[in-house]
Amino acid sequence: xxxxxxEVDDLHVTFNTxxxxxxxxxxxxxxMESGDSLGVVGESGSGKSVxxxxxxxxxxxxxxxxxxxxxxxxxxxxxxxxxxKLRDVRGGQIGMIFQDPLTSLxxxxxxxEQIAESLRLHRGxxxxxxxxxxxxxxxxxGIADPERRATELPNSFSGGMRQRVMISLAIACRxxxxxxxxxxxxxxxxxxxxxxxLLDELRRSEQMALMLITHDFGVVAATCEDVQVMYAGRxxxxxxMVHLFDRANHPYTEGLLRLVPRFEDAHTGRLHPIAGQPxxxxxxxxxxxxxPRCSHAFDRCRSEVPPEVAVGPQHLSACWxxxxxxxxxxxxxxxxxxxx
Amino acid sequence: xxxxAARAVLEVSDAVVEFDxxxxxxxxxxxxxxxLSTGETLGLVGESGCGKSTLARAILQLVPMQQGSVxxxxxxxxxxxxxxxxxxxxxxxxxxxDPRGSLDPRMSVTALIGEPLRVHGIGDRxxxxxxxxxxxxxxGLPALxxxxxxxxxxxGQQQRVGxxxxxxxxxxxxxxxxxxxxxxxxxxxxxxxxxxxxxxTLNLAMLFIAHDLSVVRHLSDxxxxxxxxxxxxxxxxxxxxxxxxxxxxxxxxxxxPRADTESAARLQTARRLxxxxxPSLLDPPSGCRYRTRCPYATDRCxxxxxxxDLLDGHHAVRCHHHRAITAGEHxxxxxxxxx
Numbered sequence: 136x137x138x139x140x141x142e143v144d145d146l147h148v149t150f151n152t153x154x155x156x157x158x159x160x161x162x163x164x165x166x167m168e169s170g171d172s173l174g175v176v177g178e179s180g181s182g183k184s185v186x187x188x189x190x191x192x193x194x195x196x197x198x199x200x201x202x203x204x205x206x207x208x209x210x211x212x213x214x215x216x217x218x219x220k221l222r223d224v225r226g227g228q229i230g231m232i233f234q235d236p237l238t239s240l241x242x243x244x245x246x247x248e249q250i251a252e253s254l255r256l257h258r259g260x261x262x263x264x265x266x267x268x269x270x271x272x273x274x275x276x277g278i279a280d281p282e283r284r285a286t287e288l289p290n291s292f293s294g295g296m297r298q299r300v301m302i303s304l305a306i307a308c309r310x311x312x313x314x315x316x317x318x319x320x321x322x323x324x325x326x327x328x329x330x331x332x333l334l335d336e337l338r339r340s341e342q343m344a345l346m347l348i349t350h351d352f353g354v355v356a357a358t359c360e361d362v363q364v365m366y367a368g369r370x371x372x373x374x375x376m377v378h379l380f381d382r383a384n385h386p387y388t389e390g391l392l393r394l395v396p397r398f399e400d401a402h403t404g405r406l407h408p409i410a411g412q413p414x415x416x417x418x419x420x421x422x423x424x425x426x427p428r429c430s431h432a433f434d435r436c437r438s439e440v441p442p443e444v445a446v447g448p449q450h451l452s453a454c455w456x457x458x459x460x461x462x463x464x465x466x467x468x469x470x471x472x473x474x475x
Numbered sequence: 476x477x478x479x480a481a482r483a484v485l486e487v488s489d490a491v492v493e494f495d496x497x498x499x500x501x502x503x504x505x506x507x508x509x510x511l512s513t514g515e516t517l518g519l520v521g522e523s524g525c526g527k528s529t530l531a532r533a534i535l536q537l538v539p540m541q542q543g544s545v546x547x548x549x550x551x552x553x554x555x556x557x558x559x560x561x562x563x564x565x566x567x568x569x570x571x572x573d574p575r576g577s578l579d580p581r582m583s584v585t586a587l588i589g590e591p592l593r594v595h596g597i598g599d600r601x602x603x604x605x606x607x608x609x610x611x612x613x614x615g616l617p618a619l620x621x622x623x624x625x626x627x628x629x630x631g632q633q634q635r636v637g638x639x640x641x642x643x644x645x646x647x648x649x650x651x652x653x654x655x656x657x658x659x660x661x662x663x664x665x666x667x668x669x670x671x672x673x674x675x676t677l678n679l680a681m682l683f684i685a686h687d688l689s690v691v692r693h694l695s696d697x698x699x700x701x702x703x704x705x706x707x708x709x710x711x712x713x714x715x716x717x718x719x720x721x722x723x724x725x726x727x728x729x730x731x732p733r734a735d736t737e738s739a740a741r742l743q744t745a746r747r748l749x750x751x752x753x754p755s756l757l758d759p760p761s762g763c764r765y766r767t768r769c770p771y772a773t774d775r776c777x778x779x780x781x782x783x784d785l786l787d788g789h790h791a792v793r794c795h796h797h798r799a800i801t802a803g804e805h806x807x808x809x810x811x812x813x814x
Contacts, residue, residue: 293753296752323523324727324730324732325726325727327732328729328742329746331732331742332743352734353731353738356738356739357732357739357742391660391661394660394661395689396693397734398692400692400693405671406667406668407664408662408668412629
């Protein structure tokens, strides 16, 4: 067996804040192979974005942050290489796109120039070669008239086009892993559809691994084969997307699936919000972090952290009732769906 | 729901809103008419820049209309003096997208909710306190947050304050402009439930603007789909969402990523229904506004603006070809069959 492309092992991220430590990521482990597509889902504060940032140690200088565990990318532990080497990986082997492309693009530099700069830096191209490649890349992500548009500043692009520019910048150095953090949350649905299709096409054509962070299971369904659900800094459920829709096991996953109105349903009464809020201090306790909000919780949930239990092929759930719930799901079909 | 039988509390006729921009004059709202009855929710959907928020502001008389009228409970708001208009305002209220930005950070929860009553000179101190307490209860704000400042509230509580401020004056019409899009998913569900319950308990007429079609479908009785300043399709929520006729509506609906195994395939279909990019309002297409992105467009679409074609019930569609498309007699042109 060859090494996986990405192997995250027991990742912990702790922020020291004025009001005490926050365990934003609390023992997360997962692997990705080339061409894999992984959706990471959870509420705000679940630790999904912090996990992605920790892979590349992308934190503000002002953050008092401690990272533990290991992040092996192509066999090299990114947490243990120096900042200079890590800079080669960021925007090189690992590309990133974020919700708001404007914060990641230089507003005073033509977009073509920004892409060319990255190509010179990471791929050692000459000036004219890089400029030509930048135009080529803009065309590839579906920007019409790329020669002309390469000379324009980011603010002359619409939201969707700006996200395309961001994607062309992220894939410029042929990354082997692309991390997309809520890449379409700010976009209209028609534009979102285009961007999601583009990400999917790029992943397939480049054999690139895609990690997509979102709160929207629909977005995951359109782009990812696998999904992991995070709560309070921990992975609570991992499965193939198809399997998760059929057999969501963890009560938190079930809650997330039930809480949004599904488009295909007409008004079917009130929605089912998950009572309460995620803990502001993140994980780190000696109980199931979801227990205070869980209607199935019993004594053991409040005194012991539930381990990840296999409840099906490639399907793990960190719940003391996982095995029992898996059995019920098999018997009852899709319990979270409102209409069978 | 029987919109025809119920009394229309809000009636917008042929509203036109124009703006001067750096690039020239644009028509943001282009001849829109709608009626809204008590206890009824009209959902307004369309992409950014389609004019839905401008229409909401025009209805509230916050931007001037170049043409058309807004009648609220049989009063033509455009005919009122500023003073008379202020006196009518408590009957039509608005809930905004960003709850924090719309609340004065130095005021307590009770002061914020009581403010509209004071401004409109409604009741005395004691009756106002009662109204505020009642509004807090209706939106699910516990009494213990009464003296807190907005910064001491969660995002969901802030939006509840925003809603309480809007309903405390006993409005007939509530205009909600993207009231949940800035909130985290779990809080969205709570706020949607609050609005749903209020509409029922207070018998409100609600204009609900959102880009999230699932939320609109969940809350709305009727739906209007807006494109470049015009309504291209209107009808009951089930007419518009389960039997969409306009190619744009079909494209919008197909673009919604659903949590199922057909999700990716559906997006491929969506791409063939909505082509290219939104044209600029500075240079809107002749004839049918949607024709530049429509796979079914013909020369006629460029020459003649389609009038609303009324199907059975409330369903109206502005498309020359929708009957032929539905009958399978009109195919997309080849340019749409790319990738």
